[in-house]
Amino acid sequence: MSQTLSVSTLLAVPLLPLAGAVLAGVFGTAFGGNWLGRRLSHTLTILGVLLAFILSAMTLKSVAMDGARFNETIYTWMVVGGLKMEVGFLVDGLSAMMMCVVTFVSLMVHIYTIGYMEEEDGYNRFFGYISLFTFAMLMLVMSNNMLQLFFGWEAVGLVSYLLIGFYYNKPSATHANMKAFLVNRVGDFGFILGIGLIAAYAGTLNYSEAFAKGGELAKLTLPGTGWMLVTVVCICLFIGAMGKSAQFPLHVWLPDSMEGPTPISALIHAATMVTAGIFMVARMSPLFELSDTALSFIMVIGGITALFMGFMGIIQNDIKRVVAYSTLSQLGYMTVALGASAYSVAVFHLMTHAFFKALLFLAAGSVILGMHHNQDIRWMGGVRKTMPITWITFLLGTLALIGTPLFAGFYSKDSIIEAVHESHLAGAGFAHFAVLAGVFITAFYSFRLYFLVFHGKERHDQNPDAHHPSHHHAHDAHDHHAPHHESRESPWVVTVPLVLLAIPSVVIGFMTIQPMLFGDFFKDAIFVNLQKHPAMQELAKAFHGPVQMALHGLMTAPFWLALSGAALAWYLYMVNPALPTTIKRLFHPLYVVLENKYYLDWFNENVLARGTRALGMGLWKVGDQKVIDGTLVNGSWKMVGWVSSLVRRLQSGYIYHYAFGMIIGVFVLMTYFVWLNK
Secondary structure (H helix, E strand, O other): OOOEOOHHHHHHHHHHHHHHHHHHHHHOOHHHOOOOOHHHHHHHHHHHHHHHHHHHHHHHHHHHHHOOEEEEEEEEEEEEOOEEEEEEEEEOHHHHHHHHHHHHHHHHHHHHHHHHOOOOOOHHHHHHHHHHHHHHHHHHHHEOEHHHHHHHHHHHHHHHHHHHOOOOOOHHHHHHHHHHHHHHHHHHHHHHHHHHHHHHHHOOOEHHHHHHOHHHHOOOEOOOOOOEHHHHHHHHHHHHHHHHOOOOOOOOHHHHHHHOOHHHHHHHHHHOHHHHHHHHHHHOHHHHOOOHHHHHHHHHHHHHHHHHHHHHHHHOOEHHHHHHHHHHHHHHHHHHHHHOOOHHHHHHHHHHHHHHHHHHHHHHHHHHHHOOOOOEHHHOOOHHHOOHHHHHHHHHHHHHHOOOOOOHHHHHHHHHHHHHHHOOOOOHHHHHHHHHHHHHHHHHHHHHHHHHHHOOOOOHHHOOOOOOOOHHHOOOHHHOOOOOOOOOOOOHHHHHHHHHHHHHHHHHHHHHHHHHHHOOOOOOOOOOOOOOOOHHHHHHHHOOOHHHHHHHHOOOHHHHHHHHHHHHHHHHHHHOOOHHHHHHHHOHHHHHHHHOHHHHHHHHHHHHHHHHHHHHHHHHHHHHHHHHHHHHHHHHHHHHHHHHHHHHOOOOOOHHHHHHHHHHHHHHHHHHHHHHHO
16 A cells, blocks of 8 residues: 655655755855864764665655655745745655665764864864765755756766866866866756756656657657667756766766865765766656657667777776776666666665675775875775774675676676667677676776785885875874875774675675565656566566576676676786787787876866866857957947047038028029929
8 A cells, every 4th residue: 555755754855965064064164163072973963864864765765665655845946937845755666765775874884984084174174074965865866857857967077077186286186176066067958957847848857747748749859850869868867877876988086086085085975976867867767768869879879888888997097086987887787778768777786885885995995095195006904904994895795796606796787788789779798798798808807906906916015106195185184104104994983884885795786676576566656668678577587586596507607707797807817927918918009098087188188178177168259359449439439439520520610601501502402393393
């Protein structure tokens, strides 16, 4: 029996983190007089997110067990003509799952931050930011209309700008946050165009009302073109997702965002903000199902991202950047699933990925702490001896990432590969090759990272920068006198979140694949036209339970590709470590291309940016100064001045001059009329 959820409970979920953000961000900083100390600031923000998680878990239980639903307007902001602009909540299986993921990962990050940012000057400000980010993300996933969706969309972008540039005295950090902000504006321009087209032709911003008019929209074409309106709408919306979810070629901001502190890498760039685009497309599935062209476009973009961002992970030496490129690749997998109309599989991978990728980022941060803020994996090695908890949790996250049977990532990743294999849309062949090849690449760079960091001989003392720590890490006062060649396990506030994230990284896929992919969990949240796009139907026929799927997975190509990638990494970096240098020399041109990130940054800076600057300069110099100022403005007053200088000569003030002028005028008129009468 369907039940209605409590409005006050749902309101409390986003407002509790907002309250914590205001208290810590205002009264815990110089802006509000530093009334709150560090302990009280982190206590209030953690308490707010903890309560939000508890309420989200209760909501998920009501949705999953009791069939509870909620879709109502909370507040009407304004009405323009017939267009209502409202604040409202839509809570179903999709949003309830996202609420739990966001609040749980955020809670782990809040706790972890106590240890990671212990001596940081902006401690209270940071807690205010991450709590504010949690509020914005919750408003996004709980929205029942596109206005609120856009508010949450822009709010997470704004807070991510503040978090990436947290070290605002560091030039690379300020460059990275500006880059993230500008690249996302490109995507958001497409996003707001899509929303505007829906508002213009459907006459509503409400999800349910817009979806109900999908059949009418499918019959329309964009004025002045032969393009289907719904195709244009969906591609515009997806361009927004390309920016937020870092799809090629709008992915360039995400690796640079690693300039921010590690906790925000886990919160923003693994589990929440970058998955907003995936969530949005899944939520808009009734519209996307109307356009095969848009779905093919999505699938191809996802395939390119999954494959080519995986290649980038192979050459990275910064521990956080390896994990960042892994995030890009996995976002490509989710996007491929969306294109194959396997929306539930994409969201399923979103959930499993949130746990194991947040775990990997936080474990990487623990390694950075233990290695006295060294992030270069070339100067690590043997860390498992001194950091056993970090080692075992990182290994579990890595096994989940590469799709090891029975681990969370296996169930979602293999389902994506099978779904795209069953798709008959244009581009499905390339996408299937990309995700299959990506399995080998993911395993290779993941275990390259794992072996270089946790196994082999210690190389701490070989680090040329060992005695020159980066200035923004000088806060680690308790390490100043520690020998730089010794690593040690992180404090409990760092390791406890690792353990709590490792648990779902192992078991969540096994526990939830049946209801989420083949049950009724998303029955009224995601719509699929099974006649046109039968991928999910084919997956259901082949599914015989999570245990059978894992056993069958041991005999499939993805498992052996993953095993081969891990084995190759072991051979190259543990058995024959001189060989990678030889390979690098032999394939130097390819390495240069990868090192320059496919020259996309160069293209953006030297072609797009300079071209835009040249266009702007031309419009300023020619259009503004010469045409507008020189011709229209200055030319008009010069013309008036010239005419007036002539007319002024006729105004002498002598009566006989005026009489003579009158006589001449009468003569001219008489001559004119006589000429007319001839």
